[in-house]
Amino acid sequence: MADTRDIETLIELMARLPGLGPRSARRAVLALLKKRDALMAPLAQAMAGVALTAKDCAICGNIGTAELCPICADPARATSEICVVEDVADLWAMERGGVFKGRYHVLGGTLSALDAMGPDELGIPRLARRVADDAIGEVILALNATVDGQTTAHYIADVLADSGAQITSLAQGVPIGGELNYLDDGTIGAALRARKRF
Amino acid sequence: MADTRDIETLIELMARLPGLGPRSARRAVLALLKKRDALMAPLAQAMAGVALTAKDCAICGNIGTAELCPICADPARATSEICVVEDVADLWAMERGGVFKGRYHVLGGTLSALDAMGPDELGIPRLARRVADDAIGEVILALNATVDGQTTAHYIADVLADSGAQITSLAQGVPIGGELNYLDDGTIGAALRARKRF
Numbered sequence: 243m244a245d246t247r248d249i250e251t252l253i254e255l256m257a258r259l260p261g262l263g264p265r266s267a268r269r270a271v272l273a274l275l276k277k278r279d280a281l282m283a284p285l286a287q288a289m290a291g292v293a294l295t296a297k298d299c300a301i302c303g304n305i306g307t308a309e310l311c312p313i314c315a316d317p318a319r320a321t322s323e324i325c326v327v328e329d330v331a332d333l334w335a336m337e338r339g340g341v342f343k344g345r346y347h348v349l350g351g352t353l354s355a356l357d358a359m360g361p362d363e364l365g366i367p368r369l370a371r372r373v374a375d376d377a378i379g380e381v382i383l384a385l386n387a388t389v390d391g392q393t394t395a396h397y398i399a400d401v402l403a404d405s406g407a408q409i410t411s412l413a414q415g416v417p418i419g420g421e422l423n424y425l426d427d428g429t430i431g432a433a434l435r436a437r438k439r440f
Numbered sequence: 441m442a443d444t445r446d447i448e449t450l451i452e453l454m455a456r457l458p459g460l461g462p463r464s465a466r467r468a469v470l471a472l473l474k475k476r477d478a479l480m481a482p483l484a485q486a487m488a489g490v491a492l493t494a495k496d497c498a499i500c501g502n503i504g505t506a507e508l509c510p511i512c513a514d515p516a517r518a519t520s521e522i523c524v525v526e527d528v529a530d531l532w533a534m535e536r537g538g539v540f541k542g543r544y545h546v547l548g549g550t551l552s553a554l555d556a557m558g559p560d561e562l563g564i565p566r567l568a569r570r571v572a573d574d575a576i577g578e579v580i581l582a583l584n585a586t587v588d589g590q591t592t593a594h595y596i597a598d599v600l601a602d603s604g605a606q607i608t609s610l611a612q613g614v615p616i617g618g619e620l621n622y623l624d625d626g627t628i629g630a631a632l633r634a635r636k637r638f
Binding site: 246248249251252255256258259260261262266268269270272273274275276278281282283284285286287288289290291292293295296305306307311312329330331334 | 459467473484486493505532
């Protein structure tokens with residue numbers, strides 16, 4: 243379909259989003275074409291605006307629209323606790339949990355020789371300086387319960403061992419609403435070892 | 441997450457695309473935020489460009505970037521055949537088939553009292569004028585094999601009955617690569633009735 247190259251380009255770009263392939267990108271673009279004023283123009287504008295203004299927070303690596311992210315700029319958040327997460331998505335998940343009221347450090351990945359992700363790429367020296375300078379009382383390692391996540395957690399715990407901050411990690415156990423029957427053996431074992439008085 | 445309202449707005453708009461919900465929209469926006477220069481800015485630009493330039497073709501209802509769509513503007517396409525489709529998506533599917541070399545009429549839906557879609561909304565009078573004025577030899581009804589699609593096809597066939605144009609519809613039968621075992625009874629019956637000499 244010559245001459246609709248713009249539309250083809252749009253479909254190709256949409257297809258690069260996670261969860262969309264060529265077929266679903268085409269479907270999404272058709273829906274946009276049908277709602278040009280109601281959806282397509284506002285979406286294009288919102289996207290261009292965020293692309294221009296989005297910034298990585300200079301302190302924690304979270305994404306915001308200013309030099310400091312809303313969490314680092316919020317005086318109501320405890321400055322003595324840092325929660326270390328792999329990714330901005332994990333930070334958002336923690337915030338949806340609504341329990342943690344301290345600050346964050348976003349690694350942006352895990353230690354990986356294959357992906358050339360070393361301590362510097364993850365901002366671990368920056369985290370260590372922050373812990374030393376800001377008299378941080380507790381560092382919570384909220385990394386994924388994967389091999390890479392736990393390797394990185396152990397490395398960070400080693401680096402911060404002499405910092406004086408308490409190093410903790412998220413509890414492992416039965417998820418809320420979880421059925422024992424469907425849980426893997428490792429989780430049941432961890433929940434049993436960490437059992438507590440009822 | 442106050443102050444990242446722009447990002448929240450972007451997620452809400454993305455979630456209105458077909459095939460994306462709140463979770464997958466969040467995932468898509470995170471991917472965009474991580475590739476701000478490589479993907480987000482070009483996508484915003486492509487979308488804004490298409491939102492500005494996309495037009496419904498004055499003749500057939502296809503979406504293009506000029507007054508006439510590339511197909512209506514293409515002198516190499518046969519002017520004596522019109523293929524009637526429900527939707528631009530169906531037109532794109534026909535074009536991917538690569539067999540039809542005539543022009544189109546995009547209805548933009550099917551006759552539906554509930555959705556207030558009558559002959560005028562589907563451009564059926566416009567189609568009838570076109571068939572009369574342009575001495576169209578054949579009108580191919582490529583409507584979906586659903587109740588609504590077939591009702592609309594019968595209505596159009598009635599309207600065009602005295603136009604002199606031959607009215608045809610797509611063959612029904614076993615899809616290429618289809619296995620009899622997995623086909624519904626209706627399709628097998630249709631394929632058997634329309635059997636042809638081997």
